[in-house]
Amino acid sequence: MSLVVDQLSLHYGQLRALEKISVQAKAGRITALIGPNAAGKSTLLKCIVGGLRPTAGCVLIDDRPAHRLSAATLARRIAYVPQRSVVSAAFTVREVVELGRYALPQSRARVDDALGRLDLIDVADRPFPSLSVGQQQRVTLARAVAQLSEDGHLLTDEPTSAMDLKHVRQSLQLLRRLADGGATVLIAIHDLARAVMISDETWLLAGARLVAAGETRKVMDLKRLESVFGVRFEWIERPGKTPILHAC
Amino acid sequence: MQPALRRGLGLSALGLLAIMVMWLRYLIDRDPHGAAVSLAPPPPGVALFRLTAIAVAVIAGSSLAISGVLLQALLRNPLASPFILxxxxxxxxxxxxxxxxxxxxxxxxRPASSSHGPAALLGALAVLGIVYLLGQRRGWLDPVSLVLVGVIVSAICGALIMLLHHLGPTTGLMQGKITRWMMGRIPEYPEPITLIAAGGLAVVGGAAGMVMGRAMDAATLSDDEARSVGLALGRLRVGLFILAGALTAGAVALCGPIGFVGLIAPHAARLLVGPRHTLLVPAAALVGIVIMVGADAGRQAIELGAGRLPIGVLTALIGGPAFIWLLRTGRGQA
Incomplete structure (x- = not known):
């Protein structure tokens, strides 16, 4: 099961949103997608999920071009969590999570499981618009969890940016369990320290181009980060634990 | 109370209310020489006209309401309606x-002549085509652009209608009939072919709307999310657009342009049965029937000295304030 981005470019007239991106996400690994604002992180995710049409190049899902797959086929392989979900109807939390099963056989067990994993059982019958932004992010993640197959691809765009610390930790642990179970997890994230903590691999984007991709510690080269973000970084080593990346 | 039970009760209550309003319209009568209103079964010669008027109101009310549901789902916009677009x-x-x-x-x-149905359908589909083409940005249908283009095209069509009215035959009879048609009316003797075609469209539209209910639920998500859960958004939008256009054309061919039913009925139905479209489509159709048949019954009882009120005036006078109430109380979510 693979997710390959092959020479992908997206131009809006003279504006280059993505330029010849070629990279591959691995099953069973969490890949962090990092870069400064307007680097192209969200745009790349939207191209992969089929929401934007690339100007050139393509995305291969399990060796098949994504643009030739029907929406239903794509939904069986990819689940997507945007930065901020839009639900323009007063559906309950449970109904929003059930939408994850739209192209799949309905499964109350999968929906209940997703609600439980994201700590949403108590608010399952509340209207989605009445929740806080952080709670809405958990609902959106639960929808993707209800949709995702064991060896599927989960694309997330800042999925925990508005969550409280307890639920950030809970959600990231869930992403780790999904990856350990065989899923490919891609997470666009601004918090580099958190990216180091959770990811196995990292894609670094800047100015619409892929600057580096590979093992997180190798990509997070301090000089490279400084040149891309314009900020100095240092590693704080912790014996027996993952070191902390600190912005000076 | 369980949500499913509450929704089932809501739909049943609406069905009962629709039957009661139809029964009221069948019985209500006003003395042509005075203001006295009576409730009694009509003589056989009059009963057929009453039943026909009820059928027209049922078809037009349900068609406009279903069209409103489809458009609001399609555009993720609670202000979308056949009238606005x-x-x-x-x-x-x-x-x-x-x-x-x-x-x-x-x-x-004859207020609803046989040429009106095809003409209404052509007009509705032509406008749909224009709005659809102009409402796109970068190859995708943009809900905001679509509403703005719809409002402008609506204004242009309104101006052309008035221009044709101004240039048209000047006999008092013709001008009077056109004016009343423009305000909306419930004919008691429509062309049978128009009635049957519009009725068929209402049935097909209602059934198709219920079948597409889950897809419309998914379409309430953003474009990217809707596609990511497996919805073929482009195909759904084309289907909903054509269906909404055909339903509106049927209603206009029968009764003339009638505002607010397609706007208010979906909102009122949501208050009773919630936002799921499989249930919302029949519920909105029932609310549309209640509004149209109820307004028709109401205008039998109102005497202002100038004949029966045009139904379009009554639906706007009821629907407008009701919609403002929905907006002010925050109950008017899509």
Whole structure:
């Protein structure tokens, strides 16, 4: 099961949103997608999920071009969590999570499981618009969890940016369990320290181009980060634990 | 109370209310020489006219309401309606052109002549095509652009209708009939083919709307999310657009352009059965029936000294404030 981005470019007239991106996400690994604002992180995710049409190049899902797959086929392989979900109807939390099963056989067990994993059982019958932004992010993640197959691809765009610390930790642990179970997890994230903590691999984007991709510690080269973000970084080593990346 | 039970009760209550309103319309009568209103079964000669008027109101009310549900789901916009998007005005312009081209003394004797149905459909679909093409940005249908284009096209169609009215035959009979048609009316003797075609469209539209209910639920998500859960959004939008246009055309061919039913009925139905479209489509159709048949019954009882009120005036007077109430109380979510 693979997710390959092959020479992908997206131009809006003279504006280059993505330029010849070629990279591959691995099953069973969490890949962090990092870069400064307007680097192209969200745009790349939207191209992969089929929401934007690339100007050139393509995305291969399990060796098949994504643009030739029907929406239903794509939904069986990819689940997507945007930065901020839009639900323009007063559906309950449970109904929003059930939408994850739209192209799949309905499964109350999968929906209940997703609600439980994201700590949403108590608010399952509340209207989605009445929740806080952080709670809405958990609902959106639960929808993707209800949709995702064991060896599927989960694309997330800042999925925990508005969550409280307890639920950030809970959600990231869930992403780790999904990856350990065989899923490919891609997470666009601004918090580099958190990216180091959770990811196995990292894609670094800047100015619409892929600057580096590979093992997180190798990509997070301090000089490279400084040149891309314009900020100095240092590693704080912790014996027996993952070191902390600190912005000076 | 369980949500499913509450929704089932809501739908049942609406069905009961629709039957009661239809029964009221069948019984209600006003003394033509005075203001006295009576409730009694009509004589056999009158009963057929009453039943026909009820059928017209049922078809037009349900068609406009279902069309409103489809458009609001399609555009993720609680203000979307056949009226706002210019579909009613386009259908009306089609009918107006047909009237202008086919005018003769006989044709104006029948408020819903046989040429009105196809003309309304052509007008509605032409406007839909224009709004659809102009409402796109970068190859995708943009809900905001679509509403703005719809409002502008609606205004242009309205101006063309008035222009044709101004240039048209000047006999008092013709002008009076066109004016009343423009305000919306419930004919008691429509052309049978128009009635049957519009009725068929209402049934097909209602059934198709219920079948597409889950897809419309998914379409309430953003474009990217809707596609990511497996919805073929482009195909759904084309289907909903054509269906909404055909339903509106049927209603306009029968009754003329009638505002607010397609806007208010979906909101009122949501209060009773919630936002799921499989249930919302039949519920909104029932609310549309209650509004149209109820307004028709109401205008039998109102005497202002100038004949029966045009139904479009009554639906706007009821629907407008009701919609403002929905907006002010925050109950008018899509």
């Amino acid at each position: 210019g579909i009613s005005a386009g259908a009306g312009l089609g009918v107006m052109i047909a009237i202008s081209l086919t005018y003769d003394a006989d044709a104006v004797a």
